[in-house]
Amino acid sequence: MTVTTERDALEAARSAFRLELLDAGLLIATSSPGVYGRSATFERILTGLDAVLTDMAAPLNATAVRFPPVYPRADFERTDYIASFPDLSGVVSSFEAGDREHRELLGARERGEAWDGWLSPADVVLTNAICHPLYATLEGVLPADDQVFDVFGYGFRHEPSLDPMRLQSFRMHEFVYVGTPQGAQEYRDTWLDVAQATLASLGLPITAVAANDPFFGRAGRMLVSAQLRENLKIELTVPIYGDLHEGTAIASANCQREHLTAAFGIRTPDGEVAHASCVAFGMERTTLALLRTHGLDVATWPAEVRGLLGL
Amino acid sequence: MTVTTERDALEAARSAFRLELLDAGLLIATSSPGVYGRSATFERILTGLDAVLTDMAAPLNATAVRFPPVYPRADFERTDYIASFPDLSGVVSSFEAGDREHRELLGARERGEAWDGWLSPADVVLTNAICHPLYATLEGVLPADDQVFDVFGYGFRHEPSLDPMRLQSFRMHEFVYVGTPQGAQEYRDTWLDVAQATLASLGLPITAVAANDPFFGRAGRMLVSAQLRENLKIELTVPIYGDLHEGTAIASANCQREHLTAAFGIRTPDGEVAHASCVAFGMERTTLALLRTHGLDVATWPAEVRGLLGL
Numbered sequence: 063m064t065v066t067t068e069r070d071a072l073e074a075a076r077s078a079f080r081l082e083l084l085d086a087g088l089l090i091a092t093s094s095p096g097v098y099g100r101s102a103t104f105e106r107i108l109t110g111l112d113a114v115l116t117d118m119a120a121p122l123n124a125t126a127v128r129f130p131p132v133y134p135r136a137d138f139e140r141t142d143y144i145a146s147f148p149d150l151s152g153v154v155s156s157f158e159a160g161d162r163e164h165r166e167l168l169g170a171r172e173r174g175e176a177w178d179g180w181l182s183p184a185d186v187v188l189t190n191a192i193c194h195p196l197y198a199t200l201e202g203v204l205p206a207d208d209q210v211f212d213v214f215g216y217g218f219r220h221e222p223s224l225d226p227m228r229l230q231s232f233r234m235h236e237f238v239y240v241g242t243p244q245g246a247q248e249y250r251d252t253w254l255d256v257a258q259a260t261l262a263s264l265g266l267p268i269t270a271v272a273a274n275d276p277f278f279g280r281a282g283r284m285l286v287s288a289q290l291r292e293n294l295k296i297e298l299t300v301p302i303y304g305d306l307h308e309g310t311a312i313a314s315a316n317c318q319r320e321h322l323t324a325a326f327g328i329r330t331p332d333g334e335v336a337h338a339s340c341v342a343f344g345m346e347r348t349t350l351a352l353l354r355t356h357g358l359d360v361a362t363w364p365a366e367v368r369g370l371l372g373l
Numbered sequence: 374m375t376v377t378t379e380r381d382a383l384e385a386a387r388s389a390f391r392l393e394l395l396d397a398g399l400l401i402a403t404s405s406p407g408v409y410g411r412s413a414t415f416e417r418i419l420t421g422l423d424a425v426l427t428d429m430a431a432p433l434n435a436t437a438v439r440f441p442p443v444y445p446r447a448d449f450e451r452t453d454y455i456a457s458f459p460d461l462s463g464v465v466s467s468f469e470a471g472d473r474e475h476r477e478l479l480g481a482r483e484r485g486e487a488w489d490g491w492l493s494p495a496d497v498v499l500t501n502a503i504c505h506p507l508y509a510t511l512e513g514v515l516p517a518d519d520q521v522f523d524v525f526g527y528g529f530r531h532e533p534s535l536d537p538m539r540l541q542s543f544r545m546h547e548f549v550y551v552g553t554p555q556g557a558q559e560y561r562d563t564w565l566d567v568a569q570a571t572l573a574s575l576g577l578p579i580t581a582v583a584a585n586d587p588f589f590g591r592a593g594r595m596l597v598s599a600q601l602r603e604n605l606k607i608e609l610t611v612p613i614y615g616d617l618h619e620g621t622a623i624a625s626a627n628c629q630r631e632h633l634t635a636a637f638g639i640r641t642p643d644g645e646v647a648h649a650s651c652v653a654f655g656m657e658r659t660t661l662a663l664l665r666t667h668g669l670d671v672a673t674w675p676a677e678v679r680g681l682l683g684l
Contacts, residue, residue, distance in 0.1 A: 130542035131442035148468035156531035157459035220467035231441035
């Protein structure tokens with residue numbers, strides 16, 4: 063096949079999977095690509111998966127923290143997200159003026175004109191990755207050489223797509239290590255293996271591949287090659303569209319080194335900048351990978367998998 | 374006390390409650406007022422409460438749907454939210470231009486200037502109430518005379534505050550009736566009583582009061598008086614700050630009549646515009662009301678309440 067027909071075939075496969083999920087009632091369409099309602103069955107799978115991940119992580123004795131889907135703009139500004147991933151960001155604004163400006167806004171809207179000009183930046187942005195709000199809460203010296211956090215919540219990526227594996231708003235479960243440079247590297251390596259084994263136990267055909275973040279633009283291409291060269295990010299992928307695609311990441315294990323810990327002034331008791339690493343699971347993506355692998359009717363899934371997921 | 378000193382005393386009581394929650398580690402502060410991390414203990418209470426509400430609603434045989442914290446801007450535009458509650462809205466924008474504009478944005482940011490001007494409106498807004506995304510999915514003729522939906526998820530209100538009872542981003546569990554006018558009114562009345570009894574069973578000193586939505590501005594004041602006159606919204610309140618405040622709403626029962634169903638073209642099988650009503654629980658507010666009522670140490674709560682919540 064030529065490149066064009068291969069790409070068309072992949073788009074067709076994505077559309078077909080999306081329609082199957084909608085027809086089965088597992089996802090409920092909205093008017094925005096990548097924004098869906100989830101059915102009770104979808105949530106039962108996701109909840110079962112979450113219990114498996116929580117059991118997996120029990121030896122970590124992690125401190126659980128839950129953050130909402132928005133976080134402070136002041137903290138967002140301390141990261142380089144708007145430099146590296148401007149196209150994925152979700153910046154929030156609201157109306158902070160008076161009656162007169164509100165009448166003007168409504169007048170513009172009535173005439174079918176843009177009305178965003180009457181809004182002001184809010185003090186929050188959409189949480190891009192659920193570990194980002196964590197770092198600001200750790201500013202200063204850590205109470206011990208290292209600590210592991212269990213974070214769960216909604217992430218946002220502005221990338222409208224008809225591929226059901228690519229949502230704009232999705233849940234992530236992350237287990238984040240903050241501590242010494244050596245500890246961060248070891249944690250990444252150990253928990254990459256554990257994550258792979260856990261997902262494989264659910265019958266998912268997992269491959270671990272060196273990966274990069276989707277840095278923006280011309281300057282971003284250099285960051286991509288550096289990240290790949292240093293082997294900092296490993297993704298766990300599952301084939302979703304057969305030979306048409308190399309597989310979709312459902313989880314990843316990353317060594318961030320001092321990238322965010324330096325930005326938020328997080329130090330180990332010996333005064334050095336802390337290093338961080340994490341293992342992160344895409345909850346919707348993994349749920350969809352289970353549905354793609356075992357079929358859309360949960361009753362026909364392998365008994366062992368249903369047992370593990372409590373289904 | 375004069376009005377000013379009463380207001381000062383109330384603000385002091387709110388700050389004190391906030392500090393107690395932070396000191397106990399139940400909430401984790403961020404740099405934005407009304408945006409917090411939640412501890413494992415906080416989440417255990419909230420999860421237990423959610424199980425109680427799910428049991429309460431079992432006779433409804435509700436269809437469960439879960440929506441993410443953002444929903445389509447096109448659907449938001451079909452409601453009158455930006456007319457009625459502009460100050461509470463959360464409108465999302467992102468970067469959709471190229472390398473050159475991105476360099477300009479980063480240059481402005483480097484100089485400490487505003488950089489929002491380089492962003493474009495995204496196709497989503499923050500979900501203001503978790504039932505709003507539902508209505509767009511019901512457009513057309515209902516399959517039966519009436520149906521009840523169980524929706525749970527994050528709502529957003531742009532109202533930064535140091536009162537821990539007033540969060541910007543919070544979870545809601547709503548049970549929404551869509552059907553006939555008479556059915557909507559009866560549902561509201563019946564489930565107001567059930568909700569009140571359920572919350573009272575958890576030891577909360579509940580009062581039901583006629584209430585209004587916080588409509589914006591001069592025009593909004595007329596909407597407030599109409600809503601109160603027709604007794605459409607009833608809030609279930611709990612005293613949080615003693616005599617300093619009349620009590621904070623933790624749940625409400627509302628008859629929306631055809632307000633949103635007309636906007637989304639939802640009809641009953643006989644061709645009439647459907648009516649809607651709902652009973653809605655603020656998950657964080659109810660959790661905080663439990664902590665305020667029974668104390669910050671869950672181990673000392675009444676055994677019966679702990680039993681019901683599975684704590």
